[in-house]
Amino acid sequence: MAQAAETRKRGRTKEKTVDHDLLLKAYRSMLLIRRFEEKAGQLYGMGLIGGFCHLYIGQEAVVVGMQLAISDGDQVITSYRDHGHMLATGMEARGVMAELTGRSGGYSHGKGGSMHMFSKEKAFFGGHGIVGAQVSLGNGLAFSNWYRGNDRVSLTYFGEGASNQGQVYESFNMAALMKLPTVFIIENNKYGMGTSVERASASQDLSKNGAPWGIPGMQVDGMDVLAVKEAGDQAVAHCRAGKGPFLLEMKTYRYRGHSMSDPAKYRTREEVQMMRTQNDCIENARHRLEEAGVEDKAIKAIDDEVKATIQDAADFAQSSPEPDPSELYTDVLLEA
Amino acid sequence: MATQILMPALSPTMTEGKLAKWLKGVGDEVKAGDVIAEIETDKATMEVEAVDEGKLARILVDEGTEGVAVNTPIAMLTSNGEDVSAVAAPAPKAEAPMPKVAAEGADAKAIAEQGAKGQRAAALEAAPAPEKDWGPTKPITVREALRDAMALEMRRDGDVFLLGEEVAQYQGAYKISQGLLDEFGPKRIIDTPITEHGFAGLAVGAALNGLKPIVEFMTFNFAMQAMDQIINSAAKTLYMSGGQMGCPIVFRGPNGAASRVAAQHSQCYASWYAHVPGLKVVAPWSSADAKGLLRAAIRDPNPVIVLENEILYGHTFDCPVDDDFIVPIGKAKIERAGSHVTLVAFSIMVGVAMKAAETLAEQGIEAEVINLRSLRPLDTAAIVASVKKTNRLVTVEEGWPYAGIGAEIAMQVIEHAFDWLDAPPVRVHGIDVPLPYAANLEKLALPQPEWVIDAVKKII
Ligand SMILES: Cc1ncc(C[n+]2csc(CCOP(=O)(O)OP(=O)(O)O)c2C)c(N)n1
Ligand SMILES: [Mg+2]
Numbered sequence: 001m002a003q004a005a006e007t008r009k010r011g012r013t014k015e016k017t018v019d020h021d022l023l024l025k026a027y028r029s030m031l032l033i034r035r036f037e038e039k040a041g042q043l044y045g046m047g048l049i050g051g052f053c054h055l056y057i058g059q060e061a062v063v064v065g066m067q068l069a070i071s072d073g074d075q076v077i078t079s080y081r082d083h084g085h086m087l088a089t090g091m092e093a094r095g096v097m098a099e100l101t102g103r104s105g106g107y108s109h110g111k112g113g114s115m116h117m118f119s120k121e122k123a124f125f126g127g128h129g130i131v132g133a134q135v136s137l138g139n140g141l142a143f144s145n146w147y148r149g150n151d152r153v154s155l156t157y158f159g160e161g162a163s164n165q166g167q168v169y170e171s172f173n174m175a176a177l178m179k180l181p182t183v184f185i186i187e188n189n190k191y192g193m194g195t196s197v198e199r200a201s202a203s204q205d206l207s208k209n210g211a212p213w214g215i216p217g218m219q220v221d222g223m224d225v226l227a228v229k230e231a232g233d234q235a236v237a238h239c240r241a242g243k244g245p246f247l248l249e250m251k252t253y254r255y256r257g258h259s260m261s262d263p264a265k266y267r268t269r270e271e272v273q274m275m276r277t278q279n280d281c282i283e284n285a286r287h288r289l290e291e292a293g294v295e296d297k298a299i300k301a302i303d304d305e306v307k308a309t310i311q312d313a314a315d316f317a318q319s320s321p322e323p324d325p326s327e328l329y330t331d332v333l334l335e336a
Numbered sequence: 337m338a339t340q341i342l343m344p345a346l347s348p349t350m351t352e353g354k355l356a357k358w359l360k361g362v363g364d365e366v367k368a369g370d371v372i373a374e375i376e377t378d379k380a381t382m383e384v385e386a387v388d389e390g391k392l393a394r395i396l397v398d399e400g401t402e403g404v405a406v407n408t409p410i411a412m413l414t415s416n417g418e419d420v421s422a423v424a425a426p427a428p429k430a431e432a433p434m435p436k437v438a439a440e441g442a443d444a445k446a447i448a449e450q451g452a453k454g455q456r457a458a459a460l461e462a463a464p465a466p467e468k469d470w471g472p473t474k475p476i477t478v479r480e481a482l483r484d485a486m487a488l489e490m491r492r493d494g495d496v497f498l499l500g501e502e503v504a505q506y507q508g509a510y511k512i513s514q515g516l517l518d519e520f521g522p523k524r525i526i527d528t529p530i531t532e533h534g535f536a537g538l539a540v541g542a543a544l545n546g547l548k549p550i551v552e553f554m555t556f557n558f559a560m561q562a563m564d565q566i567i568n569s570a571a572k573t574l575y576m577s578g579g580q581m582g583c584p585i586v587f588r589g590p591n592g593a594a595s596r597v598a599a600q601h602s603q604c605y606a607s608w609y610a611h612v613p614g615l616k617v618v619a620p621w622s623s624a625d626a627k628g629l630l631r632a633a634i635r636d637p638n639p640v641i642v643l644e645n646e647i648l649y650g651h652t653f654d655c656p657v658d659d660d661f662i663v664p665i666g667k668a669k670i671e672r673a674g675s676h677v678t679l680v681a682f683s684i685m686v687g688v689a690m691k692a693a694e695t696l697a698e699q700g701i702e703a704e705v706i707n708l709r710s711l712r713p714l715d716t717a718a719i720v721a722s723v724k725k726t727n728r729l730v731t732v733e734e735g736w737p738y739a740g741i742g743a744e745i746a747m748q749v750i751e752h753a754f755d756w757l758d759a760p761p762v763r764v765h766g767i768d769v770p771l772p773y774a775a776n777l778e779k780l781a782l783p784q785p786e787w788v789i790d791a792v793k794k795i796i
Contacts, residue, residue, distance in 0.1 A: 038368070038387055044345060045344030045346070045406075046342060046407055047406050047407060106578075107580075109579075112576040112578065118573070118581045120580055126573070126576075126581075133537060133564060136533065136534050136535075136536070136537020136538055136540075137537050137540055137565075137569060140537065140539060140541015140542040140545065141541050141545050143542045144542045144545040144547050147523065167533040167537060170529075170533055171534050173529060174529065174534050174535065174538060177529065255369070260347065260348075261348065261380075261382075263382050263383075333616070334582045335637075336637060336665065
């Protein structure tokens, strides 16, 4: 561990005095996602989770940093790679894991699965399986804030692969035209399934994708949770001030395959290994905590608590019953 | 305690695989994320990564072994400095815990079937309620009826707004939203760019967050650009969210053939939308249908597709003046009573069926004309009750026959009133070609009253 820390790049945010509590909070949130995803991978391997299951391992700093930049009532929407976003918005690990196992205790009572979960309470609007669809929907969330005249902001996450969809550009235009309070967050993890961003996008600087519509954009080190937060603060302030949308391109990386059935032949093991050992968001945060003099004990306490939370979620997800057969027919339409 | 490493499932369909190669040997240190073995699945060769840390204590399945079932222990890991030699072979296979099922096997099937029957029976048992008498009427155009419906609902509920191309300053491409901008202002009557996918998605997102958008498509031909948002986002989210996230939205606009605008601008989408659980679909004919159904659609907490007809916009019909006038979704209307044959139609084809019925009456054949008004849910009870009386069925639609609305109606009648049929049902429909431009060809492609008369005569 200590050795790995030696080779790691040191904190890349301007080293102001780091806010311990904030960093500890971020560390816990990222670790919770990491451990959750590892457990999900395990349960998938045991056949307890079916279908598509897209893990967020490696990208944790993006959603955790952004979450630190918003407040209660701001909306979040994303793609199918959504477990991290749900945990970061405060949704219960139990309910998310039980949805993965297709049980009645899941957020969608087992009817949505890994890619489709929602929480009105936490203002989390999914969980969308169609690449790019959430971007137009995210505009609608921002629109509803504008319509109601409140100062809420919506965060719309999508992959660099999704950024090539037509409706994304339709949405950029409309958001800029109507000055909608939305932060577009491109999670550039370098690949859309097996296609690298170089092979998919004619332009490599995706932060400029909103430029034709005058949407300010910024590239952000998405492996550095504090850098993400800083950028997020700026973007969110811009939106809240009524200046319209803002675009953040997060440079990040996913360690695991696209989904569980990805043989990953499109990149080398060395590439993955390098990202993991030199640039890991969680190791980076832990190292900073250590440097800032936070006691080992405090970090260890978080590790233990997270481990217990995840074990509890996994147990719940296996003991929660399958949905009642009558559930097949419910929730198709609301009573008029 | 030692940890077992189990044969993982590496794809949604994998039940077993070949343990192709071990990349770590007994005694090797393993860290989370290290590749420890290669496995050939039904699809590809995949690398297995360790999830836990420790030393590889035992290999339980040799490399080269084929047909290793998912969840078979394949190796053992020590943890926390445990001695490799202390690790014993695993106890008999650790079963993955079986899910508790609320009801199993035959039982579950019975419950599910009960549900399916329940759905169908509910539709049939409801005795066709008589059409409510709303009192005095006034002649208005379908165009005015639609506008009035929107204005009334917008006055009632501040969450309702209209958006679409040319709906505000231009007053509507077909002048349906005439005057609305003046009354409600640019915040609630919103001109969008020509960006169907984008603005439909925006509206669905707003609806998921509790607003009640009315989306006007300049015509439904262009809604194909937005089809994904209508089906995948609007119709399915309630179900996928376990009932948490409803989508109170109306998609409306002219559907079907107009006049001489050729194939890309002249398609009936009734069967496309009616196919989809999670949507409601209505298709008004008269001004009363238009006003009453659109009001019901706006108030409905679900996504509702309102299929209007451009040619009907300028037609005038009597419409109740009562401020509360509304037409419930899911109820057909008997426009003309008769005992010899049932004609089932919707939208502009109701007029065609009515014309045919008049001519038939002159020849002594009394046709009952059912105006469906709603296509989903379908008023099967009304159709079945009528066929039980007339023993003959002719469906009339402008769209293509294949997997069309007529096909569905005929099948419903076969399921529920087979023994009452004295002749096979007949479908009258648009010809199975893209709609041509030339005046003569266009006329040849769209159902005319004579076609209905011919169809009736075939079975009487
Ligand atoms: C419209 C659509 N096309 C294709 C797919 C299949 N698909 C699922 S994820 C994916 C790659 C998306 O990559 P990216 O947007 O970079 O997101 P990431 O998976 O990297 O998070 C593809 C092609 C889909 N779900 N939807
Ligand atoms: Mg990607």
